[in-house]
Structures are given as C-alpha cells and as structure tokens.
Amino acid sequence: MSSDVNRNRSFNVNIRFSYSMRCIGKGQRSGQVFCAMLNLPPPSSKFVKSNSAILDSLKIVSLGSLLNAVREAKLLNNNNSTDIIVACDGSWQKRGHTSLNGMISVTSIESGKVLDIKCLTKYYHSCAVIQDDHECVKNFVGASGNMEAAGAVAMFKRSWSDQGLRYVKYLGDGDSKGFIKVSECKSYGGNVKIENGIYCSWSWVSTCSVLKDYVAVRI
Numbered sequence: 001m002s003s004d005v006n007r008n009r010s011f012n013v014n015i016r017f018s019y020s021m022r023c024i025g026k027g028q029r030s031g032q033v034f035c036a037m038l039n040l041p042p043p044s045s046k047f048v049k050s051n052s053a054i055l056d057s058l059k060i061v062s063l064g065s066l067l068n069a070v071r072e073a074k075l076l077n078n079n080n081s082t083d084i085i086v087a088c089d090g091s092w093q094k095r096g097h098t099s100l101n102g103m104i105s106v107t108s109i110e111s112g113k114v115l116d117i118k119c120l121t122k123y124y125h126s127c128a129v130i131q132d133d134h135e136c137v138k139n140f141v142g143a144s145g146n147m148e149a150a151g152a153v154a155m156f157k158r159s160w161s162d163q164g165l166r167y168v169k170y171l172g173d174g175d176s177k178g179f180i181k182v183s184e185c186k187s188y189g190g191n192v193k194i195e196n197g198i199y200c201s202w203s204w205v206s207t208c209s210v211l212k213d214y215v216a217v218r219i
C-alpha cells in the first residue's frame with residue numbers, strides 16, 4: 001500500500017504513523033500525546049491531509065484483493081461454475097443494535113476469502129453540522145439490526161454484473177432476515193431459487209472449543 005500512498009511524496013514514516021493511528025481508532029491529538037510520552041517529535045502537520053491519500057490507496061488495494069478472491073473462488077468451485085455458496089455476516093461499530101455504522105461481508109465457502117463488502121451508515125457529520133450542499137455518504141435509514149439484510153441484498157444484486165458470480169446458496173448465522181430478503185429480491189431472475197443454510201459462526205465454534213477444553217481440564 002505504501003507505494004500507492006507515496007504518490008503524494010509524503011515521507012513513508014508520516015503516512016504509516018497516520019495510518020497506524022487510524023487503525024486503532026485514534027486521531028492527531030492522540031498521536032501528539034503518544035509521541036510526547038515517547039519523547040519523540042510531534043507528528044507531521046499533514047496528519048489529517050494524509051487521510052484522503054490513505055483512503056484512496058486502501059480502496060485500490062482492497063479492490064484488487066477482492067478481485068483476486070473472486071478469481072480464486074471461481075477456480076476452486078466445481079468445474080469453474082459461476083454458481084457458488086457464500087456465507088453472509090454483518091459487523092457493527094458497537095454492540096446492541098444501536099450502531100450508526102455497519103459492514104456486511106460475503107465470504108466464499110470454497111476459499112474462505114471475502115468476495116465483497118458493503119458498508120452502511122446512518123449518520124454523516126456534515127449533514128448534522130453543515131446542512132448545506134455536500135456529497136452525502138449516508139446510505140441507510142432504519143433500524144441498525146436491518147443493516148445486515150440490506151447489505152446482503154445489495155451485494156447479491158451486483159454479484160453477477162460485477163463479479164460474474166451467482167450466490168445460489170446463502171449461509172447465515174440465523175440472527176437476521178438476510179435470507180428472507182435475499183430470496184424476495186430475486187437477484188438472478190425468478191428461475192433461480194436461492195437455497196438456505198444456517199451455520200454455526202466461527203466465534204461460537206471457537207467459544208465452544210474453549211469451553212470444551214476448560215471442562216476437560218476441570219474434570
């Protein structure tokens with residue numbers, strides 16, 4: 001990613017510092033405190049300006065990674081078929097179905113790699129503060145719990161045109177209306193019926209194995 005970011009001729013270390021802070025959810029002020037505590041010079045004054053360069057590069061890198069995952073999923077699928085099985089799941093910025101931001105992913109069962117993602121947000125700061133003409137990024141209205149289903153529908157609708165794939169079997173963890181909504185939207189026409197399956201989420205499998213080990217030790 002650094003080679004893409006450095007098109008704006010920033011020092012690599014400054015870009016990496018800014019990116020590191022963003023990865024742990026911190027900004028310029030936190031960076032200044034961090035540097036002060038380590039007795040280092042303060043971060044570059046271009047800290048905020050580097051955000052857009054980082055975002056642009058992340059978009060390029062992530063798009064390339066998703067395209068590679070799509071190619072791999074096609075190769076691994078039986079006879080290079082374009083009809084594949086996918087797992088859908090959502091993640092939110094915070095728990096409790098009150099989050100303003102959510103991310104939904106589609107993962108190939110064959111490769112275990114993410115094929116597509118959809119980010120949904122209910123809030124944009126400029127809407128609340130500036131309230132004039134702006135490029136709005138708000139793209140969801142409704143209960144946060146419904147984001148998963150909305151994101152899944154959006155990705156099913158674009159899978160054929162963008163990736164040349166049809167997600168014909170939907171695996172979910174059963175905590176959303178994802179499958180119902182995906183079936184209703186008939187993304188691949190009325191003749192293609194999407195099958196349903198419910199899987200035990202990886203976090204739950206992991207929890208189960210930890211509990212099993214714990215019980216075994218205790219006994």
Ligand SMILES: [Zn+2]
Pocket residue numbers: 124126127134135136137138
């Ligand atoms: Zn807006």
